[in-house]
Amino acid sequence: MMANTLKTATYAGFIATVLTHAVFGKDVPASLAPDLSPLEAVPALARKVVDHGTHTATYTRIRPPVLSKRPVPPPQPEREPTSEEREAMERRKAKGYASLSITATVYVGPKQIVTALRWWDQKTGQQYRAYSNADFRYLSQIHDIETETHVYLWFPFVDSCEMADLPTDEPNSIPKGITFEPGVVEYLLETRAKDDASQARILDLLDHVHALYQLRLPELKADYIKRMKETAARDEALRKNPPVPPSTQTYWWFNSRKR
DSSP states (O other): OEEEEEEEEEETTEEEEEEEEEEOSSOOOGGGSOOOHHHHTSOEEEEEEEEOSSOEEEEEEEOOOOOOOOOOOOOOOOOOOOHHHHHHHHHHHTSEEEEEEEEEEEEEOSSOEEEEEEEEOTTTOOEEEEEESSOGGGGTTOOEEEOSSEEEEEEEEEEEEEGGGSOTTOTTOOOTTOOOOTTSOOEEEOSOOSSHHHHHHHHHHHHHHHHHHHHSHHHHHHHHHHHHHHHHHHHHHHHHSOOOOOEEEEEEEEEEOOO
16 A cells, blocks of 8 residues: 655745655555656655664655646546435435434443433533433444434444443432333433423434334344454454554655745
8 A cells, every 4th residue: 555645845944845655565556556757767866764673764855856747537427316315315305404412321230231311402502411221332323313303413422331330429420220121222311401392302302313223223233243343353453463664755855945
């Protein structure tokens, strides 16, 4: 894999152009390799190689080269939406859109899971708290929630901890004695909205979130477990084979005299 960085910089009042070329790995297709011949063909005025042990950094000062313009890639044709996608787009046009940044802390206990939810209403500025027995770690990849009247762009911030590790004086701890009926997906809204319309909208949102969770629970859970296994495998691979920093070649030249 390769990467190029082309930028301008000012050194002591002079305008200079710097091109950094980094090489990652050995088996790089020729089609991906940048054409460095215009730079390599220019006589080097100065060169310095810094050896970092596992990689090197080469700095070469050259005269201003003649660089050809990069071709603009042709535009990619857009995929036509399916009939189901067009129907969903038309349905959503009539609904209000809102962003929802919600913090979900999943407390894992020996007999139950409780998720503490916290968020702010964009319209009223009011903060809400709720508690649920749904494991919101499974909902972290959901992009939006559609209710009867709104489409919420869903931005969940999810973390988790063991209930036994939570201090009793923790401000975000769950209320003592809170329980949910086993086998039933439930939630408890702790905060009362300032008006009936806002209260109905919040309850509608929570109803749809929990209905989605219950409807797609096997799929959501399997996807979460798969992601966790893939993450653990990547972490283990990186631990056993830590990446070696790439060697870099930096070409630089002055564009003009002092201004």
